[in-house]
Structures are given as structure tokens and as C-alpha cells.
Amino acid sequence: MTNPRFFGYGSLVNLATHVYPDPTPAQLVGWRRVWCHAKARPVAFLSVEPCPKTTLHGITAQVPDADWAALDLREHAYNRRDVTDQFTSQTAVYEANPDHTAPPSTGHPILLSYLDVVIAGYSTLMGEAGPIHFFETTAGWGPVLNDRDSPLYPRAQPLSAQTRACVDDAIADLSLEIRPLA
The missing domain is CATH 3.10.490.10 (Gamma-glutamyl cyclotransferase-like)
Structure with a gap:
């Protein structure tokens, strides 16, 4: 089977x-x-x-x-x-x-630690083309909660400098609101 x-x-x-x-x-x-x-x-x-x-x-x-x-x-x-x-x-x-x-809302933001994990996976899977594909084929973007230093996402992973820069650049390109972790 x-x-x-x-x-x-x-x-x-x-x-x-x-x-x-x-x-x-x-x-x-x-x-x-x-x-x-x-x-x-x-x-x-x-x-x-x-x-x-x-x-x-x-x-x-x-x-x-x-x-x-x-x-x-x-x-x-x-x-x-x-x-x-x-x-x-x-x-x-x-x-x-x-x-x-x-859709995401101020009360339900996107966790930066979650986005980091996803982009790290796509970078490993497809190299530089992976994150580009992810951002091009994802809709419904909303505010981002910057929990990177104290991750709320339970499966957060260590982040390479390259992945960090990729995520940060994409957030800037999308003009997403970044909220600090209170």
C-alpha cells in the first residue's frame, strides 16, 4: 500500500x-x-x-x-x-x-517569525527563486507583528542573514505595516 x-x-x-x-x-x-x-x-x-x-x-x-x-x-x-x-x-x-x-487585520497580524520560517523553507527548496515565487503567488497581505526577537510562532527556526534580508526587503517592497511586539 x-x-x-x-x-x-x-x-x-x-x-x-x-x-x-x-x-x-x-x-x-x-x-x-x-x-x-x-x-x-x-x-x-x-x-x-x-x-x-x-x-x-x-x-x-x-x-x-x-x-x-x-x-x-x-x-x-x-x-x-x-x-x-x-x-x-x-x-x-x-x-x-x-x-x-x-483577511488579516490589526487584531490578527502576520507573525514575522512565521514568515521567516516559510521563506527559509522556500530558499532551501528553490534557492533565490523560492522567495520570489512565494511573494508573487501569495495574496491577502496585512500588518506584520515583529516577534523576531521573541518568536510567538511555535516552530520558529534560526534565521540566516540572507533570509532575514530577503524577508525585510519584501516587506518594504510590499509597503506592509510593521507593528512592534508589545
Whole structure:
């Protein structure tokens, strides 16, 4: 029996944040990333939504013995959607329930420590092209909470100077509001 797989498009691209086996670069056609928030979470998080003209780069990895429990717990604000039609084996992507989400807001900012982890993953996966792809295929940008020195994101990782500069430059290019951690 072949183990099912998930498609990761955010923090799951950073292999330091999980131990799922056989991570493989992959693409998901007809979807884009979007920042949103939900009542269940105090900060913004990434989701996906259908977008016919967009292709997302990311990874797929195995879910051993089809034991989705741990991954479902990690992705608790999401619905697991079947995207097997785009892959050679059973594959799912996690999408926030659109009935319970809204764009980022001042009360639900994007954590800088979370964005750092995602961009570090894309830099490792695709080199310099990874972060460029991420920023070009992500919508719904909102305010950013600068928690870099005291990360609130539970899977925060050490940050290279190159990744830090990449994230900071992109935030400036997008003219995003940066709020200090109170």
C-alpha cells in the first residue's frame, strides 16, 4: 500500500518544522496562497484558494500508514482537501474553511517569525527563486507583528542573514505595516 501524501505550501515547506518522510518538490496547479485569520487563531496564517492562473511550488511528503491525526492537529484550523487528480498518489492539501476566515487585520497580524520560517523553507527548496515565487503567488497581505526577537510562532527556526534580508526587503517592497511586539 502506498502512503498518502500532503502538499505543503507554507511552513511545511521548511523541513526543519516536521519529520514527515520522503519530502519531494512538487507543484499544485490552479491554487494560490492567501493570508487569512480565523476566530480559532489570534494571528494570520496561510491558506490556499482556487486561482486558475496560478501554480504553487511546494513539497509533498508521506503520511505514514495514512495516520493523519498528528498533521490534522497541527493544521487544526484547516479542512483537508483531496488534490489527488494532480499527483500520482493520494494527496491532500490543507485549506482554511472559508466560512470561518477573513483577511488579516490589526487584531490578527502576520507573525514575522512565521514568515521567516516559510521563506527559509522556500530558499532551501528553490534557492533565490523560492522567495520570489512565494511573494508573487501569495495574496491577502496585512500588518506584520515583529516577534523576531521573541518568536510567538511555535516552530520558529534560526534565521540566516540572507533570509532575514530577503524577508525585510519584501516587506518594504510590499509597503506592509510593521507593528512592534508589545
